[in-house]
Amino acid sequence: MAGPSIALIGAGRMGAALASGWLAGRGKPDIRIQDPKPSETVTEWAGAGKVSLNPEPEPVDVLVIAVKPQVFPKMAESLKPWIGPQTLVLSIMAGTRLKQLTERLGTGHVIRVMPNTPGAIGKGVSVMAKSDIVMAKQLEIAGKLLKPLGEVIGPVDEKHMSVVTGLSGSGPAYVFLMAEAMADAAMAEGLPAELAEQLAALTIEGAAALMVQSDEAPSALRKAVTSPGGTTQAALDILMDEGGMPILMRKAIRAAANRDRELSRDTD
Template sequence: MAGKAASAPTIVMIGAGRMGTALVRGWLAAKTKSRIILVDPAPSEEVSGWAEAGKVQLNPAPQPADILILCVKPQVFTSVVEDTAAFVGAKTLIVSVMAGILMKQLAAAFDTPRVIRAMPNTPGAIGQGITVITAPPGADASDIDVVTGLLKPLGDVEGPIDEKLISAAAGVSGCGPAYVFLLAEVMAMAGEAEGLPKDLSARLARKTVEGAAALMASTGEAPDTLRKAVTSPKGVTQAALDILMDEGGMPALMRKALRAAANRERDLSRQKD
């Protein structure tokens, strides 16, 4: 982008649900100079508060944007295309964070090849996320740089990668926070089953997950190295890992879970063809 748009583009986001709000929260925390326009028929209290404070514009009359971000559920994509098209001009860069909507489908819907897909995750709300992007072959390097910069306040950005790999990436990082939350949940339930008071077990599980993640981040060591460092042969941890890592344990379950997530992402794209 040249001129004014390069330094402070107008960003229109369609859909301000959990993921969209997390993205905007990250931009505002980073003190973006961009003009942010949110389009949502039922904005949350937080989004309405931003609008009242003048931090964003909410549901204005449409006009072409520098960057259009599609942050609606993929199931409703086709129903919002007609209204959204008014925000697309000849030079609009379209960024989709929708699972299952391919770049070719975006290009056909808005009659432009200038599209990029992004797969963020919810820890971006506190700047600790990871986002994977994919772009068409031959995409302008400046477009990739713009989108990468746009996503940086949310955390790390990987890519662009081949679009064929997005389904697998969605299963790992896009869905990944839910797996970690589930781990804390089931640890707490197991502790309670062993006699711990419910509240205490929940606190122990939560803080253990938080601390283990922080340790992994601070040391930079591989997860298996850290696991082995706290596992004494024939010790208490080893007894638990013998169950978690057996033939039907966590490794096999995680492969099945990731395959199910990736297949669902692929199914969504086929449904839109």
């Protein structure tokens, strides 16, 4: 049985990761990709007949918008020919609210998604918020289409999406910064750069895997590796002091969430 007809607007890292997952699946979706500067991979897909590249728009089952939010207001009108009465719109644009999508696209069948960059290797998390008229079947379709990016969570109340953006959307950058800072600190103590970077990355990878697979809370795992008066305790005394990581992270996520709220106002 043929899969749904999907129009993907924008095939950057996230859009291409989605399309790659759809092509690898069992169904045979009819994928149309609109991208003025397609990557070599997307061009190869089109050459092999796997996708249609920049075809004339016509109503599809699902319209996936994966462009930068700043360009959406200018191009919204050009997206309307893809939308029929039952077309489901999936937006993975940061800071673009359901109300804005509905008003600019002329349909209420909209789901807003916040993915993150590990989705490019299928290890991400995508959080959904939906409009009131989105049906259970449409939510199920959205979940399946997002599955190539990793875990799918939701729907959550849209009021939470700015904080979701600050936590999981922007969060990978915080972890990359942590690896960078750990390696730099080890180099300052005399460790060779290559070894420091390798150990920092592998330590974060292993700790994250342990945390995901464990039934224990992160605080319990932290306490389990912290012997009183030991080396870990000495480090945590610095990281958890009054100007340390907990308060810094609270400030960082608040700043990211506030910026997301500002962006959503800018696109009104």
